[in-house]
């Protein structure tokens with residue numbers, strides 16, 4: 001059991017939430033799909049395109065219920081959780097389709113309900129099933145997931161972990177200022193608000209510096225320090241881990257005691273409610289991963305992503321005797337890890353991207369016993385911003401992608417204006433991911449990776465969303481994508497069988 005964690009009251013609440021879910025499920029069967037990923041991974045674009053394709057009869061040949069014509073009616077409905085912001089589908093899709101710009105960054109949780117009427121494939125099911133499924137899609141930052149382990153850590157454990165990470169070679173130069181300040185405070189320093197603020201600011205600056213670094217883009221907890229939302233400036237966010245705390249209790253009136261109380265408040269008021277009200281109620285989960293960005297960032301970025309994914313996966317399948325499982329009353333039975341933005345590559349490289357991503361999560365998946373059923377890895381593009389073509393180059397035929405680079409993007413000294421189409425040779429991913437990862441294991445510590453196995457030379461520019469032709473009746477065509485239908489089939493196709 002977790003130390004000084006959530007009390008029985010919380011346990012009871014979890015059971016209650018699930019009971020009401022199930023009770024309403026009797027009237028209208030529903031499934032909760034969590035969509036997560038680190039910031040900018042593509043969550044908003046994924047949900048917008050998925051919903052748009054469902055509502056507008058998009059090309060979804062691999063999504064069986066739609067292909068076979070068994071789905072009769074699809075519509076948005078008011079979502080059942082009144083206190084959760086609605087996913088602003090209309091705004092996001094208008095940006096994408098009408099203005100051809102990517103939707104704004106979203107920094108909090110949001111939710112959307114889409115309901116499908118369908119005819120069951122089997123006569124038996126037709127007799128007993130309502131033939132209606134509500135899909136509750138929940139968009140939440142992956143950074144919040146990385147906070148869940150805090151529920152099982154007291155302040156000293158949290159401090160020790162944070163300080164160990166801060167002293168690690170890759171981070172030591174970024175954490176120096178904060179560590180010096182925190183060490184000078186000492187465990188017996190007297191509590192006072194301005195020192196607490198200075199420490200919290202210095203700690204936050206260090207977390208931000210790590211995040212901004214292309215080689216270690218994943219996030220260190222507490223997640224809300226980088227995405228405070230409406231908690232900005234509140235005491236629950238005005239604390240910092242302290243180095244070298246002795247065993248035992250914090251002296252009364254000390255800075256240590258003050259920090260400890262605020263850390264506990266963060267767990268109680270921020271992490272706990274997210275866990276209970278959102279995470280513990282999910283049935284299915286997709287984790288979007290910008291693997292291309294990590295590949296581009298070099299071996300350290302890949303290692304960092306592997307670690308972040310391991311932390312994320314551990315939340316979905318906590319071991320039988322872990323603290324998390326004792327609080328979970330339902331179990332996420334399908335997890336999809338999706339490498340996004342595959343439209344930056346020629347289709348010959350899509351399977352390679354998939355294999356590299358699968359390799360990134362394979363060790364973590366094996367560790368938590370999730371390698372078999374229930375976990376899949378795909379390379380997808382929620383919105384396909386490019387078309388494929390070939391160009392003749394010195395007698396060779398090169399596979400290229402064609403799209404409209406965003407204004408200001410540069411490649412080989414050329415700056416784009418955001419209007420014209422351009423053909424780009426994105427480069428190839430290695431065919432065999434093992435070569436890539438063996439090199440990573442051996443050389444990442446020695447930092448000689450690039451010498452032994454050169455990273456693939458990839459050229460990326462960000463493209464504008466595609467131009468959609470209008471059909472006769474002013475009807476917009478649905479958004480083009482790559483393998484979005486395959487993702488849908490895996491995530492909820494079985495619930496429409």
Ligand SMILES: Nc1nc2c(ncn2[C@@H]2O[C@H](COP(=O)(O)OP(=O)(O)OP(=O)(O)O)[C@@H](O)[C@H]2O)c(=O)[nH]1
Nearest residue numbers: 039040041042043044045102105106381382383385
């Ligand atoms: N070409 C292409 N670009 C994409 C795709 N999905 C996302 N992007 C790019 O990635 C950026 C981030 O996508 P979002 O969907 O806003 O990401 P998010 O995870 O919701 O980000 P936050 O809300 O900031 O956490 C977009 O602005 C696009 O530039 C895709 O399928 N194809």
Ligand SMILES: [Mg+2]
Nearest residue numbers: 043044105106
């Ligand atoms: Mg978003």
